[in-house]
Amino acid sequence: MKVEVSEEMHEVCPEFVGACITSNIKNTEFSKELWEEIDALSQHYRDTLTTESVKTMTSIQATRRIYKLCGKDPSRYRPSGEAxxxxVLQGKALYQIDTLVDLINLASMRYGYSIGAFDSDRFVGDTLKLGIGREGEPYEGIGRGMINIAGMPVYRDSEGGVGTPTSDHERTKVTLSTTKLTVLVNGYDGNEADVRATAEYILERLSKYCEATEAGYHIYHY
Known part of the structure; x- marks a missing residue:
């Protein structure tokens, strides 16, 4: 799968850098050890952050800025890393979905980036392109129904939108039957070192919790 950044996105965020991770995996319903990691990070954030200071994390700050530049209110449609x-800062537990989704949520919390996870077998075509959502563009967010993605960064395959920083699409979501995985790390802050660190963090945990094979990643930009 090729990943490209459109000219319209480049104009809004010329510093954008992303990582595309691919792997064969085995998903499971629950991992106790993974949730020990999630709980520990959640407590660390409760001890060190507030709902105001979280906005100063550079990865979150950059994603919020891009939402505004594209025409979206980041306080109404929160990017997933911030949400x-x-x-957890509000004292709520994260939703437990399955090991793979929980793992991606952990990485998104750890680094603040919005990270999309997709079942590679559900893509249409051989290219994903990062652009900006259009008025009236149909998009069914996972567990959200139809959402308005106008003015929101969006990855599209040959059939349409598959991922935004707020929600990925029902059509390409990962499930317990997913065996081929694609993960996209979105660095709107242009920090390639942190994007690479996020990708390597995910790969380590895919190996540990999802029996990853043939796993690797590449960096992409405009």
């Missing part, structure tokens, strides 16, 4: 951290 996850805010949830």
């Amino acid at each position: 996850l951290i805010r949830r």
